[in-house]
Amino acid sequence: MFKRSELDKRPPVQIFIDGVAVAARQGDTVSAALLASSCDARRSTAVSGALRLPYCMMGVCFDCLVTIDGVGNRQGCLVPVAEGMQIEIQKGKREIGK
Amino acid sequence: MTVAPEREEYDVVVIGAGPAGLAAAATSSEAGLSTLLLDENVGPGGQVFRAIDSTPVTERNQLGADYWVGAELVQALRASDAEVIHRATVWSLDRNLDIAVSIGGASAFVKAKRVILATGALERPFPIPGWTLPGVMTAGAAQTMLKSSALVPDGPTVIAGQGPLLWLLAAQILRLGGRIDRILDTTERGNYFAALPHAFAFLTSPYFTKGLSMMREVKAKVQVVSGVTELSASGDGQLASMSYVAGGKREIIPADLLLLHQGVVPNVNLAMAAGIEHRWDDLQLCWSPVLDASGHSSVAGIAIAGDGAGIGGANAAVVRGRIAARAAVEALAPAAAAKLPAMASLRADLAKAERGRVFLDTLFRPAPQFRIPAGDTIVCRCEEVTAKDILDAVAIGATGPNQLKAYRRTGMGPCQGRLCGLTVTELMAQARGKSPQEIGYYRLRAPVKPITLAELAAVPKSEDDIKAVVRG
Numbered sequence: 001m002f003k004r005s006e007l008d009k010r011p012p013v014q015i016f017i018d019g020v021a022v023a024a025r026q027g028d029t030v031s032a033a034l035l036a037s038s039c040d041a042r043r044s045t046a047v048s049g050a051l052r053l054p055y056c057m058m059g060v061c062f063d064c065l066v067t068i069d070g071v072g073n074r075q076g077c078l079v080p081v082a083e084g085m086q087i088e089i090q091k092g093k094r095e096i097g098k
Numbered sequence: 099m100t101v102a103p104e105r106e107e108y109d110v111v112v113i114g115a116g117p118a119g120l121a122a123a124a125t126s127s128e129a130g131l132s133t134l135l136l137d138e139n140v141g142p143g144g145q146v147f148r149a150i151d152s153t154p155v156t157e158r159n160q161l162g163a164d165y166w167v168g169a170e171l172v173q174a175l176r177a178s179d180a181e182v183i184h185r186a187t188v189w190s191l192d193r194n195l196d197i198a199v200s201i202g203g204a205s206a207f208v209k210a211k212r213v214i215l216a217t218g219a220l221e222r223p224f225p226i227p228g229w230t231l232p233g234v235m236t237a238g239a240a241q242t243m244l245k246s247s248a249l250v251p252d253g254p255t256v257i258a259g260q261g262p263l264l265w266l267l268a269a270q271i272l273r274l275g276g277r278i279d280r281i282l283d284t285t286e287r288g289n290y291f292a293a294l295p296h297a298f299a300f301l302t303s304p305y306f307t308k309g310l311s312m313m314r315e316v317k318a319k320v321q322v323v324s325g326v327t328e329l330s331a332s333g334d335g336q337l338a339s340m341s342y343v344a345g346g347k348r349e350i351i352p353a354d355l356l357l358l359h360q361g362v363v364p365n366v367n368l369a370m371a372a373g374i375e376h377r378w379d380d381l382q383l384c385w386s387p388v389l390d391a392s393g394h395s396s397v398a399g400i401a402i403a404g405d406g407a408g409i410g411g412a413n414a415a416v417v418r419g420r421i422a423a424r425a426a427v428e429a430l431a432p433a434a435a436a437k438l439p440a441m442a443s444l445r446a447d448l449a450k451a452e453r454g455r456v457f458l459d460t461l462f463r464p465a466p467q468f469r470i471p472a473g474d475t476i477v478c479r480c481e482e483v484t485a486k487d488i489l490d491a492v493a494i495g496a497t498g499p500n501q502l503k504a505y506r507r508t509g510m511g512p513c514q515g516r517l518c519g520l521t522v523t524e525l526m527a528q529a530r531g532k533s534p535q536e537i538g539y540y541r542l543r544a545p546v547k548p549i550t551l552a553e554l555a556a557v558p559k560s561e562d563d564i565k566a567v568v569r570g
Contacts, residue, residue, distance in 0.1 A: 002355075005161075025247065042232050053232035053233065055234070058238060
């Protein structure tokens, strides 16, 4: 869907998507890194289980909800990646304790 | 990194670091007022100047000169004494000008003598069949990724809709080597005639030549279909193709990315939750706050600047930010106002920046079928409620958006109506033969963005607070 432009000279940042190591770039948001990766980043909704990907990328649609470092329901489009960050694609609603 | 506000009280708190917020905070701080700027994003710029101090797209021609104007605004802000906190989500603002803000998972509370809301705009909902499929995004979303991460489409990509942003985005994608297979222009043919009486102001505005050259640049490389009257996206768990009708003829084309855009509308959530009066704008087809010439709202002490005050574009937003800040300075430190540009000259700047806007609003007024969906098309993305569900609720007695919540939970998901509110108002207005003004909007309340119960529970409490809820 998306590729990185050759212009992008930002240093790499290693993150983990469902345990798989992925190279993001410094300054990526979690959502941008997910969309740039080859991982299946589709979450499923809490209401019907329908598959979704981010829609607005600016903090208003909540279709980028994701579990980051063990905390569920984070808006991935508002959180910048950090070295070693653990990202889990959220299936359905947030689990108690996450 | 979590940085709470340094003080409990400020002269001016500005919310949002887009064009209006940057200009307002710098102006108020330069005049010597204690100023706090709170912004939800990682860095300054809002949407228009997104990633202005971090973008990997450093070749200046690629994003265009209008983008780099943002760098000067950020410089002016940094040269001032304004305190700036990013990744700060304001979740409450009330009539006492008490502000609750979530920073790094903890809430802080500040009080302001004046608040300038600069929460900007969001893209108008574009509820077509299949718009919730993975692979369907807004044009603004693609532009955000392009500016902040130099990401461009590389599979079969279709851009559909209308308005200046659509052409700017297409030009930027092409300049960065991205792929666009087709542009589907939904501008209604009749709009060209309707806009004609306003053409003179537009032709003599800077929008005209810039817009024309951008459209030429895009049309040289991408097939553009105009007069599109119907759109739908389909696929099984992922966008696979899209169908459109132009000139009465239907076509189906493969796509793995569909970028939708039909203009922007004020982001009203925080302003409405603060109790600020809004009216339905029949030209811009959205809710706009009732403001005086300085941007002051119906709630004493709160002004609104930028696109949240009614869509005017980035140049107008900057001037509105300066006007609102100057008005705050006049009220709190009249002697310092002399240092700032005179109100009359700011108002003249604003008139200049708003030139051509009526033409754009009329030409790019979105068509009814793209605003008011039917049948199984989803209206509320969060609660997955269709147009038919809503019409059924109207048939058994739902009178407006607030009653509809009890029937269908529309607007009660995490987005709090941002992606369905306008559609629900217009759909119910049409079904009930009323005006959108009569039908009204969701009653919005704090917290205007979801926060956890744990964060709320950790808020400092007085003994009276505890006594108010604890029994025995």
